[in-house]
Amino acid sequence: MTVNNQMTKIIGVDIGGTSIKFALIDTSRGIERKWLIPTNISEKGIYISDEICSSICETLGEKGLTKVAGIGIGVPGSISSDGKTVVRAVNLDWKEVPLKNIIENKLGIDVCLLNDANAAALGEMWKGAAQGKRNLLFVTLGTGVGGGIVLNGEVLNGCHSAGGEIGHIPVRSDENRLCGCGGRNCLETFASANGLSLSMRKKLEEVNEMWSEITPPIIFEQAAKKDGLALQVLDDFTELLGQALAGIMNTIDVEEIIVGGGLSEAGSDLLAPLTEKIDCYVFPQIKHQFSVKKALLGNEAGIYGAAYAYLSMKQLN
Template sequence: MKRVFGIDLGGTTVKFSIVDEAGQVLDQWAIPTNVEENGINIASDMVASMKEKMAGLTGDDVPVAIGVGVPGPIVGDMVERAVNLGWSNMPLGRVLKTEMDMPVALLNDANAAALGEVWMGGDPNNATGTAVFVTLGTGVGGGIVIQGQVINGEHGCAGELGHNPVDAHDVRVCGCGKTNCLECYASATGFVKTANQLFAKAGSAHIFTSGKEVFDEIAAGEPLAIEARDITVEYLASSLAAVVNTVDPQEVIVGGGLSHAGDLLLGPLADRLRDYVFPAVRDRYVLRRAVLGNNAGILGAAYQAIRLIS
């Protein structure tokens, strides 16, 4: 059974794995991400780490392809922009291909996580299926997988669900420069801001600092916290419905920190999403929480690499 490198390239750590065609993670390790001098040494550090690992392997144990999830838009073998790494138009794919003498697949890290979840996180019969994936963390990321293939788009920006416009009750400026993106409201940051606004309006001096704190109040039956959740769910369901109606998925997968609230979030989200989707789609998809955690991106990158050699 062939093996590949699956890599999650982050702003702090480069996480490596060796994965076989069945999706089994056989080895994992990590190195610090050296972002000094605009990340000029990151690629060479990656090459050195993989070559060091390969030096102790023989025969079928040696990986034959590389998949890398990168925090930025990808076009071909080029990372167009990765702010956390200091990169602009970095030909990472070409560099790795030349130095390692094996095929290389690059993909956006959110797209990698989407692929990983579809491949190994749910129904094995949906490994080549269609899914919408959204992550609710500091920001809102996403990915769209259609018949086992991640949709990258002409400019590497497909699946940016967090930047869908929202018809909101106030005005918030997004990190992308636009106003009232979904990310401003459905991220953990946006959710906490909504809760704090409601509590302040009600004359409360209580200030939340995390989504978990708000969900603890929801579990206790606090009406203002429940209202903050319902406002967030409304924006999220409306935005997701537009994507669900467009691609008709088998799964809608929710990851990121807010997903840890489980049914406190996913129950109301399922109800509102059902209200918004096209009737012919209703009740014909599964809404579930992402289950792979930090391994999702690694497995998705590996899956893309495996496709190169299949």
């Protein structure tokens, strides 16, 4: 899909557990204004939609605008197949919230909803590290592991709005790690920032060693100093993640993997060994025929992607 860039103003919204990020975007010029408000999760998040609408109205008034073409909203949860309802968003304490209709009825502006990781994937494709590509796997390595799959320029949402939930790929392990989804030994219990820190803590306990603090940056720092335990933990980390991503690559055969989230700040210290691990397990025709890149847009990926999703929806309709 080619985005029509004829002076269209839209708003991208990225709802997070602690803040809601907004951007007023001119499709031909980029972001004109960014702002954010705290996420009010009190009383099961019933005030969030009102506060989104109030913030948008206030900003449009300050810009002298009465209306924009549309609004794209990324949500940290699953979206119904008809694109109207937030099926579940644990961090917001939402279940079956008809957010599209709520916002449209209050503002009189068309709304497009999508999962926040899918939004970030589209953002990186449109304006970020995967610009010019139409087939990619987007991976976020933060508190958990998120993902978005883009095929032929469109997000793979799935029949149950669970497409791209790569953090919940099961991992074979002698351990028994409980995941936030209720499952055991999901990928994100090992391959997230929390999972990496837990693995390091367990490794240190095995040898009765203690560090004053255990965080991913410290683990990478110790590995750079050739600390044997840190090197072993990171090797196990990239092995598990590499196997999972290789399995996805063997299934969808995309041209790029984009890695975002806090752990991506390790740069080549993470991406180089991860690429090597993926290469060990991908199908021969894929080996060395893909790239692994760090995401470029950071916190702007979701708002760009939400806006792009709205533009895609309008052109398809």
